[in-house]
Amino acid sequence: xxxxxxxxxxxxxxxxxxxxxxxxxxxxxxxxxxxxxxxxxxxxxxxxxxxxxxxxxxxxxxxxxxxxxxxxxxxxxxxxxxxxxxxxxxxxxxxxx
Amino acid sequence: xxxxxxxxxxxxxxxxxxxxxxxxxxxxxxxxxxxxxxxxxxxxxxxxxxxxxxxxxxxxxxxxxxxxxxxxxxxxxxxxxxxxxxxxxxxxxxxxxxxxxxxxxxxxxxxxxxxxxxxxxxxxxxxxxxxxxxxxxxxxxxxxxxxxxxxxxxxxxxxxxxxxxxxxxxxxxxxxxxxxxxxxxx
Numbered sequence: 001x002x003x004x005x006x007x008x009x010x011x012x013x014x015x016x017x018x019x020x021x022x023x024x025x026x027x028x029x030x031x032x033x034x035x036x037x038x039x040x041x042x043x044x045x046x047x048x049x050x051x052x053x054x055x056x057x058x059x060x061x062x063x064x065x066x067x068x069x070x071x072x073x074x075x076x077x078x079x080x081x082x083x084x085x086x087x088x089x090x091x092x093x094x095x096x097x
Numbered sequence: 098x099x100x101x102x103x104x105x106x107x108x109x110x111x112x113x114x115x116x117x118x119x120x121x122x123x124x125x126x127x128x129x130x131x132x133x134x135x136x137x138x139x140x141x142x143x144x145x146x147x148x149x150x151x152x153x154x155x156x157x158x159x160x161x162x163x164x165x166x167x168x169x170x171x172x173x174x175x176x177x178x179x180x181x182x183x184x185x186x187x188x189x190x191x192x193x194x195x196x197x198x199x200x201x202x203x204x205x206x207x208x209x210x211x212x213x214x215x216x217x218x219x220x221x222x223x224x225x226x227x228x229x230x231x232x233x234x235x236x237x238x239x240x241x242x243x244x245x246x247x248x249x250x251x252x253x254x255x256x257x258x259x260x261x262x263x264x265x266x267x268x269x270x271x272x273x274x275x276x277x278x279x280x281x282x283x
Binding site: 003004005006009011014015018019022023024026027028029030033037038065066070072087090091093094 | 098099100102105106108109111112115116118119120122123176177178179180181182184234
């Protein structure tokens with residue numbers, strides 16, 4: 001039985017996990033690109049990413065691109081599974097009993 | 098954790114909105130720019146070489162070099178937004194195909210006997226990389242690779258008079274697939 005995940009259910013994190021789960025396996029997205037697409041502020045996105053990372057739902061890696069530090073983010077397999085389970089739980093709420 | 102059906106409906110709507118927006122954003126990183134670029138270059142080369150003008154043959158070399166430089170720029174810029182892990186086995190297969198097509202084959206069979214054969218070889222080598230890329234990553238590359246290979250081989254072997262028309266069609270397959278990937282790919 002799928003269960004709701006309070007970490008994922010927060011609106012911005014729900015949006016974030018939904019976005020990251022659209023990436024192919026092995027793909028990572030740049031922090032700034034993600035921030036622009038989701039229309040979040042630096043601080044807001046950073047805080048939500050830290051929460052998701054502490055649960056092991058996403059991974060963040062820092063790299064230097066053209067001598068500038070960049071952070072690339074991806075959903076982990078555990079994060080994808082947790083998100084799928086959360087969506088399943090949401091759908092089950094709407095099923096007639 | 099308990100939520101009402103209304104909250105669940107709203108959450109699912111938010112998920113769907115985010116999914117659609119991100120799919121659209123990520124779609125711009127699925128290779129359509131390369132397909133447009135090389136499709137356009139091949140269209141230009143096919144039109145320039147249609148009447149067998151030597152000028153067209155010379156310009157095609159420079160166009161291809163410009164295409165390589167532009168591909169490098171596209172890869173660098175896009176890699177700053179969405180990155181894929183470098184698959185060393187795929188890179189190794191690509192290098193093997195390039196060495197086989199551009200080095201081993203000409204040594205074993207001799208250099209291409211005509212400009213058409215040389216151009217066809219160039220296209221076919223890259224299309225085999227598309228086929229492998231299709232098996233490895235994205236299905237559409239497989240079909241593009243097969244379609245262009247069939248067009249180029251059939252025209253070279255059986256319809257030499259229609260060779261440039263077929264390479265033009267092959268180039269349009271690339272451009273069309275690029276547009277499909279950019280605007281309709283889910």
